[in-house]
Amino acid sequence: MPTGGVNAPVPVAPDATPAVDPRLIVRQEGVKGYLGEFRGRMSSGELGSLPVVLALIVIWAVFGSLNSTFLSAQNLSDLSQQIVGTGMIAIGVVFVLLLGEIDLSVGSVSGLCAAVFAVLDVSDGVNQWVALITAIAGGAIVGAIHGVFFAKVGAPAFVVTLAGNLGWNGLMLQILGATGTVNLSGKDIVSRLYSTIYGQQIAAYGTAVVGVALFLLASLVDARRRRTAGVPFRPVADIVLRTVLLAITAFLVAYTLNQYKGLPLALLVFLIFIVVLDFVLRRTSYGRQVFALGGNIEGARRAGINVAWIRISVFTICSTMAAIGGLFLAAQIQSASQTSGGGNLLMNAIAAAVIGGTSLFGGRGKTWSALLGALVIGSIQSGMNIQGLSNAIQFMITGAVLLAAVVVDSLARRTRRAAGRA
């Protein structure tokens, strides 16, 4: 039996570069290639957010056809503000879900921080900026505490945050204690964050233009760099197509908002948070490490990632976002009360993240899920409000719609599961 030749160490010519894998089905350039790829993705179930968007469109169509007020500029504008509180919290939840963990305290934390702000600002007459920073910093500290118990002590996040859910709610009741509900002045920074709506036509359109232009610029610069470096890049036709799609969406939104009162500051802030945190997740080492932890903790640890630090920071981000969301929710009703952070808030925030496409099992998701999911949930709620059904019926329909939305998504991903990759 001859051996030698195979296992012996051999000098390899440094130019032994294999050619491009011939099995890789390369996409054609331009729109045609784009459509071709789309068909391919559809059949293999890799459609990303598309199914949720589809579900959203169906929901809107149905409610719109049942009652035309649903699609009125006023209602959509209201909706765009109503989703902000839950949506902000959902962004934080996305971070925790990316780790494959859960945070059950976001509701209580949001209520706590709203109460802290309201009591400091209104009852104690502290400077409103100090009150704001205290409230948000309070949220951050709460999150860090959860993180330490989870990452350093090793208690399951579920129980730690469940304990937090109770404990922080108790603290909120204690803080509100004497007075119960505290009404905001309506002129403070938090209230204004919600009530400010830029009425000039230019505000909404301008924002849309800037957003689209930035996207186009970033895409082009990236494609150029990639081409120069000799790695695969997105063809120009493709970039143009994406930009046009984005532009249409952006201008439709801006047009609708301008039909009513204009661009709500709350929505703008929400979008900025999403974009910035999306950038953090996808374009920084930190974000990469969050994903790594969600994919394989042991792998991440062995790669030298400081697992405890990432975990603590993620829980801190989550509670901070909960605090910010809580302030928006307080601004919405211009008061902090004992019910703040209660009700369905926790479930809605988690559901928003999950429906938007973030996996509960870690390592897969994006901040945009928070927007999509909050829109789905907010739309169902709004549509139900407009229908004015009894609660019993409303609950059943809400459940059914929720289920339908996720079924659309699941069916679209089916092929993917069949391939054992979901």
Next chain:
Amino acid sequence: MPTGGVNAPVPVAPDATPAVDPRLIVRQEGVKGYLGEFRGRMSSGELGSLPVVLALIVIWAVFGSLNSTFLSAQNLSDLSQQIVGTGMIAIGVVFVLLLGEIDLSVGSVSGLCAAVFAVLDVSDGVNQWVALITAIAGGAIVGAIHGVFFAKVGAPAFVVTLAGNLGWNGLMLQILGATGTVNLSGKDIVSRLYSTIYGQQIAAYGTAVVGVALFLLASLVDARRRRTAGVPFRPVADIVLRTVLLAITAFLVAYTLNQYKGLPLALLVFLIFIVVLDFVLRRTSYGRQVFALGGNIEGARRAGINVAWIRISVFTICSTMAAIGGLFLAAQIQSASQTSGGGNLLMNAIAAAVIGGTSLFGGRGKTWSALLGALVIGSIQSGMNIQGLSNAIQFMITGAVLLAAVVVDSLARRTRRAAGRA
């Protein structure tokens, strides 16, 4: 380089049995060995339920020292009944958690089934057995529906059961609709299930004796079979030690119960459910397959397990247990109302399972978790009630105690995590 000998196929003497691994640190026989092993396990963090039991003892000691009524026979007897409703639901949750999934609908389902029973039995005057069976079967069907959407359609269990949580709650409101709260007669089978307490001394002691005897018998028979088969078996001294420990616990419980009114039927039913379902999980192919799914779905699928069927059945079991738990909760207040299944029930049931030691990530847990966890949560609740603090303080302390209980557990498991096995 000589090859040949290594890779060539060689006939192996069938008696090439390796000796016992010399690195295996074998336990000495008898009590000494038992203690030795215990020390070993302690240092490697494999203590099973011990830390939770420890946490429970600490909780009891603290509340007992704050107020002696806490450890009175009356309170402990009450406690043993109060935990049954939540505990039953928690058993079902354990099953779902073993798959690595979650069921958010257990609260609503428990309320729904209680309402179905109450309305059929009281308002519609149907035979109580028919009503009972309809209610429980209803729970099973609900679970099967969840299971189908999860296993066949592929929608995430979190969202399916969240939708269920809303939908079934709506259905319950609809069913109770006309009259609102429905009082049970107090003489029906469900009420009696809860209110029956066997006052004869013999009932509690007899149950304890039977339980201990069965345990001893099963252990001895198993050891004998193993010895005959030549596989490692538990030494007699060890069996005796375990039996004695069990006997002490059982007789203490029986003694305490007899100090007050006797053995509550509800507790007995709860224990029977735990033992039977524990047996199902650990001693049947079905249970083995549930664990396999929780450990590695793809592995289980490739082993030829019918994944969809197991998933559907587990969700069916979970909802069925929720239905049974709901009936116990209705019996507790002898009525089914719109609040049934609401409040903290869902969180308490899940928390009970998790605190009792069942992993949220699948593949690790046992039905006894439901008992231990429900006891921890019930004890905190009961202790707080006896203290009679304001709710704000109560929430905070409950959170803190919950955290403390899980920290005890986590610290005990630390070494285990350090070894990368948790």
Next chain:
Amino acid sequence: MVTVTGETVLALRGVSKRFGAVQALTDIELEVHTGEVVALVGDNGAGKSTLVKAIAGVHQPDEGAIEWRGRPVIIHRPQDAQQLGIATVYQDLALCDNLDVVGNLFLGRELRRFGILDEVAMEKRARALLDTLSIRIPSVRIPIASLSGGQRQVVAIARALIGSPKVVMLDEPTAALGVEQTAQVLDLVERLREQDHGVILISHNMADVMAVADTVAVLRLGRNNGVFDKRRTNREEIIAAITGVTDNAVTRRRARGQEGSQ
């Protein structure tokens, strides 16, 4: 090209499989006869594991047919393959980390006594089975998660033998095994052949392949690249087929081999 006496137990006709943008398999043809050991070889990423998974029911082929004893069958799920009598050792083993060795060995076909798991019988059988494969495992009651790589691989191999399969597919079964364990597995393959089973063996180790295979099927970039009768081929020819004859890899390799033996 190859003539074997046994009946054709398993055949693939024009099987193709695509993953997203990657065409993993294109028009694969393969035949396995009773009492035949077919070695499936190919470079990394050639599609060997994908082919095995397609036969085992883990993936469904996009095109083409699988024939079992001459009749086309559709294998939807791993159960279907098992019911036909196909046992598979996967490259990634696919064991359940949380179950112990006995639990994994008998998963899906537990031994029962009065409907209850017969742990004693399973444990006894597990020990016997592992002993014939010459592996030392501290205890058959520890979870798979705490076994070494080689120990796990042996468990996976032993598992495939517990049913009474007609065709056994082994995807790089000896990759993590020590010298003695490797010899035992090769021995086992030969015993399977003697018992008239069909065997598909995937390996990168040419010595192993040449030692036990009757037929060597080569995959290259997801396509058939030749089927060789072991008696009428040699190592170099197969390596040439693996790395691609059109490619100049073979020439280079020969040169190196000569260099190495200088």
Next chain:
Amino acid sequence: MVTVTGETVLALRGVSKRFGAVQALTDIELEVHTGEVVALVGDNGAGKSTLVKAIAGVHQPDEGAIEWRGRPVIIHRPQDAQQLGIATVYQDLALCDNLDVVGNLFLGRELRRFGILDEVAMEKRARALLDTLSIRIPSVRIPIASLSGGQRQVVAIARALIGSPKVVMLDEPTAALGVEQTAQVLDLVERLREQDHGVILISHNMADVMAVADTVAVLRLGRNNGVFDKRRTNREEIIAAITGVTDNAVTRRRARGQEGSQ
């Protein structure tokens, strides 16, 4: 027993490790010098991977000390080992399935530009690195989950080379590799030696071991069972040490070898 010219870069002194009821390592001694390739061999479950993990900071030894350039160090976490300059390819690879090839390669030491991930530079470097290892990967942007076993292994190996390690530990790096890729890895090991790095190579393949190792350290049942200078030993002696000289495995094996060559 062995004399090597290079400085002792890494040394283990009486390292022991226990897992529950299993004493995985007992009193292990090991030295690695600069420019030396130490092959760590042993039967399945001998404790090789446990030893590597103890050095890499994945497990903490229960007893004993690790010395780095003559000074005792305590390696609490994998970071500590990395900071010393120890790179490790684990047997189970420990890659993040959800990240793509580039993400995994640079995990924990991403290239940045203005504080932002420099995806272009990383992608370029990743392609170059994989090319030198002769592996075909459809795209460096697909998630690791969809790579073949060998492709993943090459990614794990490439990853270890991205920092500039002083000591590289390779736990069965060629287990899943094809013939050409194996040759490349062995070549790489030799390049590492030429650059005066220390290398610990674990392998069950005696041909590989004999081809590149300077020193062969044998573990048996968690204990040292001899350290051999490659130039002064032969394959049979090592196999005897692996399977245990006191055991009659060696005699049996010799007999078989002769039978086989009849």
Next chain:
Amino acid sequence: KQASSGGGGSAAASGSAGGVAAGAVRIGLLLPETKTTRYEQFDRPLIEKKIKELAPQAQIDYYNANQDATLQQTQVDTALTKGDHVLVLDAVDSKSIRSSVRKAHDAGVKVLAYDRLAQGPADAYVSFDNHEVGQLQGQALVAAVGGKANAGEIFMINGSPTDPNAADFKAGAHSAIDGKLKIGKEFDTPQWDPNTANQEAAAAITAIGGSNVVGAYSANDGMAAGVATALKAGGLSVPLTGQDAQLDGIQRIVAGTQTMTIYKPFKPEADAAGEIAVALASGKALDPKLVPTAVTSGSGHKVPADLITPVVVTKDDIKTTVVQDGLYTVGQICTPDYAAACRSAGLQ
């Protein structure tokens, strides 16, 4: 009073044609929750019926906030979007609803604070006095305990700590009980949960000692269900309060396991609300007959009001209250399980 206000209502309705185009009257009805039977079972149908009666073309949009203040705010938004002219608003939280009331006011929409006095520029108020409800409960309990007041202690099961109304009931009850009865244990019950109430009662009985318990305060009938079973399990038969006149509460009163409940005559309240709403829709000033008094809300707004007195229901006056008002029929109350008790209570 009923008849006269009814007449005034129809006058207002006919006058509404001048304010808003006849038939186009849109009235939003915003109720706070569903966990208490009254809202969807009584308030909603009664108010809708009254409005339809007065303004047959009126369109009524219904919203239920499910005990969520934020949700109620969005529902007010929706109501404004849909163009409701009048909001009949039963606030989840009378304080935090202020911004919504102001928003409606600014949009020219009239707000009728129903049941709970919403802060902000509300246009009218119809309700029972929550404080008075608690007071009546307390007085009834003191009366029922009677001579045993010094023989032992009572325990109090209050409503949800996150429900602002629960605080009113609690304060009212204390004003009647404090100094007259010894309170051994007192609980706030998250989410008014009956099972929690049951556990609290059991703990109280244990802590106080069974024979020392002379009475129990439960803030509503739902929780009274849980308290009643705990008392029964403890072998106690002592006075127990309730609220809302739920059917199950009435049945317990018949059976003797509960002493009293507070019946808020929903019909007069709902009728008044319907009339005022239709009148508000007309755009004219309110007839003072509809709103005989005025109250000052927490935000300092003076709101014209119609306050209706809650009624205490005990075993003796079931017939003259809930049955007479058509809330329940005797048949509904006296199911076979309660037949015997009904007979002895003189209901059948």
